[in-house]
Amino acid sequence: MDGFLDVASPLDLGAVRSRLPHVGRIQFREQLSDDDLRLLGAAMGEFPQVGLRVYGVSLADVPDIRRWFPHLRRFYLDLHKLTDVSALADRVPELESLEIGQTHRPLDLRPVQVSGLRSLSVGTRFGTPMSGW
Numbered sequence: 001m002d003g004f005l006d007v008a009s010p011l012d013l014g015a016v017r018s019r020l021p022h023v024g025r026i027q028f029r030e031q032l033s034d035d036d037l038r039l040l041g042a043a044m045g046e047f048p049q050v051g052l053r054v055y056g057v058s059l060a061d062v063p064d065i066r067r068w069f070p071h072l073r074r075f076y077l078d079l080h081k082l083t084d085v086s087a088l089a090d091r092v093p094e095l096e097s098l099e100i101g102q103t104h105r106p107l108d109l110r111p112v113q114v115s116g117l118r119s120l121s122v123g124t125r126f127g128t129p130m131s132g133w
Contacts, residue, residue, distance in 0.1 A: 011036035027053035086111035
């Protein structure tokens with residue numbers, strides 16, 4: 001199982017369900033509607049090994065992962081303008097893997113407390129070390 005599936009609103013649930021067994025990650029760039037998040041979260045709940053990637057430019061585009069994807073184990077966040085992760089503190093469930101892509105600035109990860117985390121990957125634009133972990 002590898003590869004990814006890009007999704008957008010309106011969500012084609014049939015296409016998502018048919019591809020879920022064959023992808024390692026579902027991803028979206030723009031905010032999905034609440035209905036689409038609910039449908040996608042329910043479909044992904046049957047495949048906890050499939051990760052979710054949110055990418056773009058704004059933390060406002062990151063949905064409440066705990067609400068819509070309670071069974072999520074792998075979360076990828078690629079927001080180049082991300083400067084503060086404290087808003088994620090109450091949005092992430094008990095993840096096994098958290099990957100934060102390149103950012104313009106070093107991040108303080110102390111606000112994000114995930115007790116079951118087995119894998120953490122954080123990139124910076126210029127290789128600057130992260131603080132907090």
